[in-house]
Amino acid sequence: MDGSTAGLVLLFVVSLVPLLPTEVTLLGMGIAAAQGGTSLALVIAVASAGCLASDQALYALGRFGGRAALDRLSRRKKFADGLGWLDGRLQRHPRPVLVVARWLPSGGTIGALLAGSLRWPMAEFFPASAVGVTLWTSYVAFLGYAGGRMVTEPGISLLLSLGVALILGSVITYGMRRSVRAT
Numbered sequence: 001m002d003g004s005t006a007g008l009v010l011l012f013v014v015s016l017v018p019l020l021p022t023e024v025t026l027l028g029m030g031i032a033a034a035q036g037g038t039s040l041a042l043v044i045a046v047a048s049a050g051c052l053a054s055d056q057a058l059y060a061l062g063r064f065g066g067r068a069a070l071d072r073l074s075r076r077k078k079f080a081d082g083l084g085w086l087d088g089r090l091q092r093h094p095r096p097v098l099v100v101a102r103w104l105p106s107g108g109t110i111g112a113l114l115a116g117s118l119r120w121p122m123a124e125f126f127p128a129s130a131v132g133v134t135l136w137t138s139y140v141a142f143l144g145y146a147g148g149r150m151v152t153e154p155g156i157s158l159l160l161s162l163g164v165a166l167i168l169g170s171v172i173t174y175g176m177r178r179s180v181r182a183t
Helices: 003-016 022-034 040-065 067-073 077-092 094-101 107-117 122-150 154-182
Strands: none
Touching (some): 022 040, 094 122
């Protein structure tokens, strides 16, 4: 197994397991794609497949585990913040909110669990999950790719891409927290 295949397998496993550092791994694989290690489209497809499978498992957990799973997770501040933002909005605008939830800290995990616990029909959840996962993995992979094209040193391009992702994530989180406080 060559390095790019091993990287793609690692990316799939990391994106499949909730709470593992998918963003960092995806950024790194985007950088590898920029430097000729693998195809960017393949990186996006592998990460999307892992995240989509994870969403379906979390949806099932939420559906059959009910709110108990969410209650346990909401003891952690970042989950509680995400849940507060998602809970009210998910009732009013379910599909767009699930897509946007991907950009919140742990938003994909919380959104899938919440949709399952609210007993959303799978016919509504799956397409929203697929769109959100594909847009988010594309965004993160392109961010890594851009960093890898701008700077050829992999370590520096990873730091650059992580820095941009951290800034963008902080802005989104700040906006979400302001929105939660305003409601």
